[in-house]
Amino acid sequence: MELHSLNPETILMQAADKAHLNASGGGSIGGPITYEKIPTHIYADAKDASEAVAQEIAALIRQKQAEGKPCVLGLATGSSPKTVYAKLIRMHREEGLSFQNVISFNLDEYYPMEPDSIHSYHRFMKEQLFDHVDIRPENYFLPDGTISVEQIQEFCREYERKIQEAGGLDFQLLGIGGNGHVGFNEPGTLINARTRLITLDHSTRAATAMEFGGLAQVPRKAITLGVAPILNARRIVLLAWGERKAPVIRGAVEGPVTEHNPASYLQAHPNVTFVLDERAASELTRVKTPWAVDSVTWDNGMIKKAVTHLSLTLKKPILKLTDKDYNDNGMSDLLAKYGAGYEINIDVFNQLQHTITGWPGGKPNADDSNRPERAQPAQKRVIIFSPHPDDDIISMGGTFQRLVDQGHDVHVAYQTSGNIAVADDEALRFIDFVVDFNQHFQTRNDHVTKIFREAKEFLKHKNDSEIDTPEVRHVKGLIRRGEAKATCRFVGVPMDQVHFLDLPFYETGTVQKKPVGEEDIRIVADLIAKVQPHQIYAAGDFADPHGTHKVCWDAIENALDRLKNEAYMDQCWVWLYRGAWAEWDIHEIQMAVPMSPDQVLKKRMGIFKHQSQKDGVVFQGEDSREFWQRAEERNQGTAKLYDALGLAEYEAMEAFVRWHFK
Known part of the structure; x- marks a missing residue:
């Protein structure tokens, strides 16, 4: 069977099964999960996850080409989708994947924002995807960060109308913010929200401050596709990498639908999948406490994870855990396999004890059988x-x-x-010291002085679209x-x-x-x-x-x-x-x-x-x-x-x- 004839879930599941990346330790990733209200696929890392998502997008593009139809994609920015775009570029160059039939609509853009700014999502998309594939320039659309405030409302209505005229979104790619925002639909957004100008949440601005050289430089507003048009997409895939996203992912996947976590609105969509790496999935019940969901393989790693979790949850030292504690918390099969809880307690306690050392390079002339590092050589x-x-x-x-x-x-x-x-002002302080030092001591190094003077002149007139010289x-x-x-x-x-x-x-x-x-x-x-x-x-x-x-x-x-x-x-x-x-x-x-x-x-x-x-x-x-x-x-x-x-x-x-x- 050709890849493009497979449905999206099959593509993602095959990719996951091929990599043996079920973080729960047993069963199929695509199997029924009691606690999860959104289908969720977990991969060992973002690279493998991105490959699976790129394969799905490529299959959809090829399917639409075979049908003689356009493929309408909703695209996201930020670090999460970058590897997906890199994979698509590779397929274009090496496998002949054409984007001639692709029409794309981006989720959002900062406001105000010039398209050539290094912070612009227009520039991001061109550098990360559009400039490297054969998509037609007239076929990709992004919110305009340069229009007047008076024009925004009409622009947003027109943006949604263009999506409908193109046939609606076949596929919407999403990331997720640390506060649960999708696009720039911040906490407090209603499920029926349309495309609009919004005020960015402080946590969103703080999270992107690194890209702007400080919080003060981050725009306070953005134009974003609304929740309602996102939910109108026929297929949605949300990407999340890293432990910083783990709490909000758990809320979206396992928690109630709430405006406090806009990603939770995706529970209402009939064809959505969350694609996560292991760290982003770490707070999901099947990952954090897999024994509470299904039977697990009680190897040493799983035992250590379960016993430490039990101890911390009950706020009891490991050596005080009882058989009743194990039985009352879904770990009776562990007792059945290994006997009394006390023996398990001692074993895990000793393993933890043996991790502690004041000699990270190994302790010379010491028994290192229970130490994390070797005694020899004594000087490493x-x-x-x-x-x-x-x-x-x-x-x-x-x-x-x-x-x-x-x-x-x-x-x-x-x-x-x-x-x-x-920071620029820190660099200016350093430049002034060097220039003043040379002048005070009447030192002569024209080349060095020239470098520092040119750097200072650039910083004095640096604008938003320029990178440092x-x-x-x-x-x-x-x-x-x-x-x-x-x-x-x-x-x-x-x-x-x-x-x-x-x-x-x-x-x-x-x-x-x-x-x-x-x-x-x-x-x-x-x-x-x-x-x-x-x-x-x-x-x-x-x-x-x-x-x-x-x-x-x-x-x-x-x-x-x-x-x-x-x-x-x-x-x-x-x-x-x-x-x-x-x-x-x-x-x-x-x-x-x-x-x-x-x-x-x-x-x-x-x-x-x-x-x-x-x-x-x-x-x-x-x-x-x-x-x-x-x-x-x-x-x-x-x-x-x-x-x-x-x-x-x-x-x-x-x-x-x-x-x-x-």
């Missing part, structure tokens, strides 16, 4: 990969300090310059490089063991980055080959497939794959840390490094070396706290979880998961 060569110039100290500063203090040969590799995270990016990169050096000096790392990789994928001057390339991989592989490490630490934040952390990891993973047959790689263990926003789930943690109050304070002082990232930084997101505050709360939260489970009480803990070579 270590590479800490930091995607940005501050992720090392923010995410694992306590462990970083321990490794240095305990005599390990620690190298730090800053993978990107981090230049886009420096190479000179400005150089200045901002120098600021962050200096801060990283200050942190390394503070921790005690020699400067010849501090490596600034400046991976090329990052140097676009915008939030949108290139995919990882051959040069990126080579740079990482060369450093690993030079150091021949016993330990590698890397950022494990993979929620956004286009985020810097994920692309940096892609470079590391590819480099490791190339080097895995080298003799020294047999001794290399890879540990993944998480960023300032979220931590590994307690049952996932394989190494937990405790910190005393003094160590927490020292980590804070290390973070303070990054002055350009304090006091309302560019990438604050919807969390207004500074990075040191987020990091401390996360580390203290991990320690409190261990305490609640009945283990030793510490001030804070940093957590790691070991990654294994394929």
